[in-house]
Amino acid sequence: MSSYNHTTYAILGILTTSCRSGYAIKQFIDRSLNHFWKISYGQIYPTLKLITEEGLAVIQTSSQQGKPDRHEYELTDKGKTVLREWLEQPIEQLSVERNEVLLKLFFGSHQSKQQTVYILQDYKQKLAQRYETYVSIENSILEHATDEEKDAEYWLLTLDYGKRTTVAAIEWCEHALQQFEFKERS
Amino acid sequence: MSSYNHTTYAILGILTTSCRSGYAIKQFIDRSLNHFWKISYGQIYPTLKLITEEGLAVIQTSSQQGKPDRHEYELTDKGKTVLREWLEQPIEQLSVERNEVLLKLFFGSHQSKQQTVYILQDYKQKLAQRYETYVSIENSILEHATDEEKDAEYWLLTLDYGKRTTVAAIEWCEHALQQFEFKERS
DNA sequence: TCCCTCATGTAAGGTGTTACATGATTAC
DNA sequence: GTAATCATGTAACACCTTACATGAGGGA
Numbered sequence: 001m002s003s004y005n006h007t008t009y010a011i012l013g014i015l016t017t018s019c020r021s022g023y024a025i026k027q028f029i030d031r032s033l034n035h036f037w038k039i040s041y042g043q044i045y046p047t048l049k050l051i052t053e054e055g056l057a058v059i060q061t062s063s064q065q066g067k068p069d070r071h072e073y074e075l076t077d078k079g080k081t082v083l084r085e086w087l088e089q090p091i092e093q094l095s096v097e098r099n100e101v102l103l104k105l106f107f108g109s110h111q112s113k114q115q116t117v118y119i120l121q122d123y124k125q126k127l128a129q130r131y132e133t134y135v136s137i138e139n140s141i142l143e144h145a146t147d148e149e150k151d152a153e154y155w156l157l158t159l160d161y162g163k164r165t166t167v168a169a170i171e172w173c174e175h176a177l178q179q180f181e182f183k184e185r186s
Numbered sequence: 187m188s189s190y191n192h193t194t195y196a197i198l199g200i201l202t203t204s205c206r207s208g209y210a211i212k213q214f215i216d217r218s219l220n221h222f223w224k225i226s227y228g229q230i231y232p233t234l235k236l237i238t239e240e241g242l243a244v245i246q247t248s249s250q251q252g253k254p255d256r257h258e259y260e261l262t263d264k265g266k267t268v269l270r271e272w273l274e275q276p277i278e279q280l281s282v283e284r285n286e287v288l289l290k291l292f293f294g295s296h297q298s299k300q301q302t303v304y305i306l307q308d309y310k311q312k313l314a315q316r317y318e319t320y321v322s323i324e325n326s327i328l329e330h331a332t333d334e335e336k337d338a339e340y341w342l343l344t345l346d347y348g349k350r351t352t353v354a355a356i357e358w359c360e361h362a363l364q365q366f367e368f369k370e371r372s
Numbered sequence: 373t374c375c376c377t378c379a380t381g382t383a384a385g386g387t388g389t390t391a392c393a394t395g396a397t398t399a400c
Numbered sequence: 401g402t403a404a405t406c407a408t409g410t411a412a413c414a415c416c417t418t419a420c421a422t423g424a425g426g427g428a
Contacts, residue, residue: 005415006286013293023379033292036285040417045381068379068424087290087297090308094316097283099222100192102347104273106219107199108340111273122276130280154294157365161288161358168354172347179343191387209407226389231409256407 004082007043008051012075012083015057017151020072022048032155035134035162048073056082105176117180124173131166134159190268193229194237198261198269201243203337206258208234218341221320221348234259242268291362303366310359317352320345 010033011025019028022044029039048071051057056079060072075083101123108116138159141152196219197211205214208230215225234257237243242265246258261269287309294302324345327338 006284006289007415010289013289013296016293016296021379022381033289034282036283036288038282041381042383042417042419043415049381064378070379083293084297087293088301088305090305091286091290091312094312095284095286096220096224097222098192098224098281099347100277100281102222102344103192103196103199103219104277105340106344107202107269107273108343109336110199110202111270115274119274119276126277126280150295154291157294157362158288158292160361161285161355164354164358165351168350169347172350175346176343193387207407208409227409228389228391228411229387235409 004050004054007039008047009083009086010037010039011044011047011051012056012079012086015073015075015079016083020074021070023070032137035130035137036158051079055079113180113183117177120173120177120180124170124177127166127170127173131163131170134162134166138163190236190240193225194233195269195272196223196225197230197233197237198242198265198272201259201261201265202269206260207256209256218323221316221323222344237265241265299366299369303363306359306363306366310356310363313352313356313359317349317356320348320352324349 010029014025014028017028019025022041025044025048026039026041029037048057051073052059055076057073057075060074062070062072064070101119104119105116138156141155141159144152196215200211200214203214205211208227211230211234212225212227215223234243234245237259238245241262243259243261246260248256248258287305290305291302324342327341327345330338
């Protein structure tokens with residue numbers, strides 16, 4: 001079975017939605033996938049080129065008045081098959097999520113408790129912000145999904161994942177902070 | 187303030203422990219940091235070279251009988267300062283953790299519920315495995331930390347983070363699976 | 373006038389993985 | 401004899417980010 005990189009599959013997936021151009025794909029990712037996937041233009045356009053070269057999509061240039069030409073991509077049957085085959089396969093292995101805060105904390109004995117507390121408070125605040133972002137994306141999906149959008153159900157599930165793991169991380173921060181505050185008092 | 191990449195800081199941090207050679211660093215990472223950071227030899231040796239060139243560490247070659255020569259690195263005052271300055275700074279922004287399962291799930295409406303359930307069950311099983319790994323690392327730290335190792339406290343905190351977020355992910359899997367099983371029955 | 377949005381694209385550089393080369397010793 | 405461990409290193413490639421180039425139209 002031929003295989004492409006994750007970026008390619010992500011783009012194939014997005015091409016099943018109403019987003020059909022490089023620009024639209026970028027917007028879609030920034031709005032909807034941003035909490036677990038991101039792609040830059042530097043990847044999108046070369047990947048779209050690869051996708052057409054491989055016969056996974058065909059391109060139609062559409063002229064619009066008042067706006068630049070738009071390259072619209074449409075999945076071929078081959079493209080749909082490649083996507084489906086990838087979707088069906090379970091992941092090979094869990095990836096290691098690099099976490100800079102944990103890295104700093106790991107060497108925490110080389111700095112003051114005060115400093116560590118500061119790092120953790122900052123982290124907690126950033127996590128809380130992220131949580132709020134998830135909630136607002138969730139709300140905007142719930143508002144727009146009045147019609148029988150079957151995608152919405154899946155999108156909400158990915159957001160739920162983000163919310164749950166973020167809450168767990170925030171709770172961990174609180175637990176860690178308590179530990180240090182207790183130490184400092186005693 | 188001069189700045190290096192994360193890999194460099196990670197290695198500077200490890201050089202504060204008793205691990206002083208490229209080989210030892212790799213082992214240490216694979217055993218202790220693997221749940222939130224990993225580095226390959228292809229990064230370690232060039233980075234060690236950079237670290238010495240920048241005067242952050244000095245190298246002493248030690249001969250051992252029966253074993254190859256060992257390049258032992260020791261942090262200079264400059265190296266210690268650079269590390270401390272980095273430790274003190276809060277992270278700039280949360281990184282986006284790419285999650286292949288969420289990516290597949292996002293496009294889940296293009297496959298059968300059965301297939302989605304299969305993907306989720308596999309994911310849940312891999313997460314459970316990861317959790318077990320964390321517990322066993324935790325146990326080995328608790329066993330070896332009978333002496334007054336002040337690092338152990340911090341290492342255990344990073345593991346606690348891993349455990350908590352993994353549990354949250356597992357619970358999410360269960361919730362998502364329930365949702366699909368309910369749908370299938372009705 | 374100047375900036376924003378729409379729109380496509382590339383070049384350079386940073387970062388990371390994989391596979392290989394080398395070679396001694398030790399354990400089975 | 402063969403595999404594993406100890407030990408250092410590099411080259412090729414894969415992947416990704418950032419910054420830039422280009423250019424039209426619309427709004428303040």
